[in-house]
Amino acid sequence: MADCFRILVVKTETGIFKRAETKDVKKKTFFVACTLMVILVLLASLSSIYFEEWSFMEGLYAWFITFTTIGFGDYVQFESHSKKIAHGNKSTAQLFLHGIIFAVPYVIGLSLMSCILTCLVDSVDHIRDFRDRCMNCCLDLAGFFLLLRGLFRGRKSSFDLTKEPGRERNELSSI
Numbered sequence: 182m183a184d185c186f187r188i189l190v191v192k193t194e195t196g197i198f199k200r201a202e203t204k205d206v207k208k209k210t211f212f213v214a215c216t217l218m219v220i221l222v223l224l225a226s227l228s229s230i231y232f233e234e235w236s237f238m239e240g241l242y243a244w245f246i247t248f249t250t251i252g253f254g255d256y257v258q259f260e261s262h263s264k265k266i267a268h269g270n271k272s273t274a275q276l277f278l279h280g281i282i283f284a285v286p287y288v289i290g291l292s293l294m295s296c297i298l299t300c301l302v303d304s305v306d307h308i309r310d311f312r313d314r315c316m317n318c319c320l321d322l323a324g325f326f327l328l329l330r331g332l333f334r335g336r337k338s339s340f341d342l343t344k345e346p347g348r349e350r351n352e353l354s355s356i
Contacts, residue, residue, distance in 0.1 A: 183296040186210045207307075211300040218293045222248065225286050232279060233261050248290040258283060 190209045194200045203209075222244050229240030235256070243256035262279060265271040 182292045183210060183214070183299045186213050186296060189213070207300055207303055211297065211304070214293055214296040214300060218248070218290070218297065221286060221290050221293065225290070228286075229258075232283075233258065244286075244290070247287070248294050250291070250294070 187206055187210050190206055190213065191203050194203045222241065225244040226237055226240035229235045229243065230237060233240065233243075235243065239256060243258065246253055246256070247258070259276065259280065262271060262276045266273060266276055
């Protein structure tokens with residue numbers, strides 16, 4: 182599904198927006214998948230008001246838990262239908278029909294969740310690079326502030342900006 186969204190993003194940018202090259206396809210794919218997931222959760226929650234006789238928040242909670250595969254079991258879809266069949270108020274054909282209708286959101290929701298997780302895993306390298314840049318920036322700032330602190334105390338700082346990055350971390354952790 183992630184590949185389908187990537188193709189959709191590329192075709193939209195090249196066809197509709199007439200761009201020569203696409204940028205940030207992973208981010209846009211993630212955005213499309215998250216948007217569709219929110220829409221699906223909202224629609225499924227609204228349908229739970231009618232089919233399961235839950236409040237909107239209960240439906241929202243139940244579908245979110247279902248799509249993320251956490252599944253606590255405190256809200257189970259079709260439980261009210263099973264009780265009505267046991268009491269003779271509904272037929273098994275109606276339960277079967279509702280099961281087929283709700284199979285579509287299950288499959289789409291789980292596929293969207295898989296797409297979202299795939300986008301996140303694909304972006305791990307970018308997240309690590311960002312983290313490393315932030316850590317190096319913080320170490321450079323910490324070294325600068327150590328140098329300033331030493332100058333304001335009237336003595337030279339023992340911190341040398343020309344040292345190796347690994348040695349800077351050891352000196353910073355001892356403070």
